[in-house]
């Protein structure tokens with residue numbers, strides 16, 4: 001009797017359930033914002049990457065609508081075939097201007113930008129040094145490249161230096177890859193030290209600014225600006241779908257690198273160009289980031305406010321180290337994290353439990369927005385104190 005070749009799926013699902021690792025979607029209604037309708041009920045939204053509150057901004061919506069009417073709903077082809085519009089190039093110029101790099105290249109998502117860039121610039125004869133807490137897209141880009149991968153302990157510059165002094169000479173090219181703001185922790189990579197080490201061992205450095213663009217730095221250019229490291233040789237990746245409120249990814253760097261990637265990055269060459277609506281919304285968002293610094297100022301005031309209130313009212317709540325609008329506190333098990341998220345939800349607070357395998361230890365992850373007001377933050381602290 002042949003066995004059912006698909007039977008393993010049910011068994012795997014059962015294992016996922018037993019570990020309290022099972023995931024499912026939750027339906028949001030209406031426009032995204034500081035409050036949203038979750039399963040029909042209004043909750044305060046601490047689960048969003050829309051740090052500046054731009055995803056529901058009428059100017060982005062209008063730009064997307066106008067671009068759709070003018071250029072159509074879909075791009076109809078890849079950038080190298082029929083999909084390229086002047087609008088795509090305008091967006092790339094705007095990103096390069098924000099980042100103060102020679103050029104930029106827009107991908108269909110940040111995930112694809114990482115896969116395409118990493119696998120194009122290193123290969124079998126090369127070495128990748130990767131922070132242990134890096135985003136999944138960096139890790140998978142590294143695997144796809146075929147290079148030898150060494151993970152170094154989170155933000156541990158000395159460990160990185162030791163690995164390089166032992167291994168660097170055995171490989172052709174070397175690439176260090178890191179999140180700038182770590183997406184599930186909220187802390188920052190030690191960029192100045194990483195640049196120094198990259199220089200010392202002749203390594204390329206790729207930094208993923210997904211959670212930093214629009215958020216960090218005087219002009220919102222990200223962690224590189226925050227640390228005063230603009231002008232250094234490095235490769236900057238990011239997304240249009242977090243603080244910029246749209247969809248898509250980008251890479252900013254030298255003119256030559258961008259030119260090379262247009263010829264060698266499969267996730268750029270063999271995929272359909274971003275839709276006119278996505279591009280127009282992102283372009284409008286970059287203008288707002290540059291013209292309305294008060295949004296970023298308000299965001300950071302909210303971060304400081306929440307941290308102060310937690311320190312004063314909930315000193316026993318142990319926050320993970322954070323220098324961003326992402327604040328996490330750990331729980332002892334995945335089941336406890338789920339219970340905490342459920343409690344918060346029933347108190348009108350939307351803040352997700354993040355569990356393995358996404359992170360090594362279960363936690364509640366709170367992300368703060370510029371459009372949260374004092375009442376929203378007070379309600380969060382109230383719900384946390386009744387946990």
Ligand SMILES: *Cc1c(COP(=O)(O)O)cnc(C)c1O
Nearest residue numbers: 109110111135183210239241248
């Ligand atoms: C969200 C995220 C990505 C993926 O970006 P998308 O545009 O959503 O695909 C990549 N890297 C990091 C660090 C992220 O947080």
